[in-house]
Amino acid sequence: MVSLQDVYDDEDAGLDQASRLRTVQAALLPDGRAGTGWSAAHVARAAAGVSGDLAQCATAPDGRSLVVTVGDVMGKGVPAGLLAAHLLGALDALVRETPGVAVEGAEGAVRGRLERASAFATLFHARLRLADGALEFVDAGHGFAAIARTDGSTRRIPSADLPIGLQPRGFPRLPRHDALGPGDVLLVASDGILELPDADFETLTALARRLVDAPALDDTLRAFLDDVPAVVGDDLTVLAVRRDVDPATAAATTDPDGADR
Template sequence: MSIEHVEQTVPASAPDAARRAALLAALDVVQGGPEERFERITRIAREAFGVAGSFLNLAGDDQLFHKSQQSDAVFPGTTPLKDTFCGRTLDQDGPVVVPDARDDRRFSDLPMVNQDPNVRFYAGVPLRVGADATKVGTLCLIDPSPRALDAEDVALLQELGVWAERELATGLDDDRLRVVLSGLQPRTVDLPGWTIGGTSIPHGIVSGDFHDWRVADGTVDLTVADVMGKGMAAGLLAAGMRGALLARCHQDPSTAIAALEEQVAPDLSAAEAFATLFHGRLDTTTGRLSFVDAGHGLVLHLHADGTESVLRSVDLPIGLHPVGMERASGELVIEPGDSLVLVSDGALELWDSTLASLSRLGALYRKATDLPSFLAGVRGRAIEHDPGDDLTVVVVSRDA
């Protein structure tokens, strides 16, 4: 059974073209060379149908980008949209099958029909992405010989198109994750006499680190945590911990961590994971910081007189601490001119993987003219010396 080709096409509207362009920018797949995740789809399509060429094309405002092509006749990276089968059928809802382009008035004038590679047969399915299912391109087949497709053939081509859509959506999901993660990072706080700020750099798209601070009535609740591992699993567990702490905002640290542990320890155990965490409450009037350190032990206290000390943890991480055993609590005073530098273990990888790296980070901070220049220096160091892990650095500084 052959599939009837569509008799009429509708030119793409300007709003449609704008939506396509915005989505392509978010997908971030147009630039760069071939990607195996798309190449395997077009390879399978060409072999399954025995055609001369198969393509995954993305449509911009007025150009068609050939993201992946399997063809003896290699097309340039882009082709004017109006001069392509895909460009002229982009607004069709379903598959488009053209048995012989010479007999189809919509395509008989195309350069690729009347010149090399002398295309006769074309079949394509639209590729949709985003919440409004915007068509951003096509997965298509071409051949110099006329031919037809039966219903099973078209169904197979549509299934390959769904695969391509999911691969494209992966890029969009990554982009959304970046936006979400950027939004979750707290902004630098300028309180009278205090500066609090930091940065978190994921090793991949999603970080198992998180840092946060909440300001109210002269107090600051401050948290730095590191979930074991990297990637999506660590990121999901970190997000759950962050939400659980947010629900206990401004509680005494010992009370908040006990409740947090009761809530998230089962999830961490089920995932065979754990998390180190430093959580404290700062009184900005006195500089007194009460805290719980759950196996973190990565806090550098830079004193105004030029000396430094490291806060060491005596407790096990969240998810490993014995159930029912009370955690140790600590307290220190941040004097005028003092600073705390709190990090995840990715910061140690910026140098030699030992606690000596904390001192080198402290030296970098003391040399910096201000907090933004210090954080820029940390990011620069991470570019020069990839830590291979999620990296978080937070500073709490009291004016002299």
């Protein structure tokens, strides 16, 4: 008789521990799918085989909104990766809740483990309403999100709260609001973006601006990652969401000769 141990034995399957960890972590990453009228893409590079970043982009159970998450657990490698998976799981369990409630609940679930591990995590957690682009989010010590608009303006979203594990008990998170119009882009990265050569916050906002006019988010983010050194000093994650332009709307606001009205 074949036992479950035989079926799930990684060694017999030819998988070493590091390979298995990377396989499992890959299953936790966004799949790149977004709701109708929206595009999403994601790239990442780990500094030590297993990343301490977490990322999610998925349609909420109600089918009316997109849940967008990027976080960064202090440290690198397997210890940070385990804590990142735990935090992402806690957020997944609260996927029906508003960002403020979800972040507060997830923090309560992971705070003890973070404290015992002498760690903390930064987190950007948002819901995008698919129908009109309304954005509600919490930024817990993260500060690496930006919105680029079709009018050429770009704004980085600064953090307004302390990281996960450091917020004093009894102090609620501060939900904030914005909106994405047709063609606008929400870009969220981990702080590994500042570890790139000659990088600063303009690196984040400049990439967001490029994505507004990019034919495909995937191609532009992969090209960005191709320019990143093969060995990085910190985990890097970049997640982009764009509200697609309705072709009928674009045609109605453009003259036949291509000049905007």
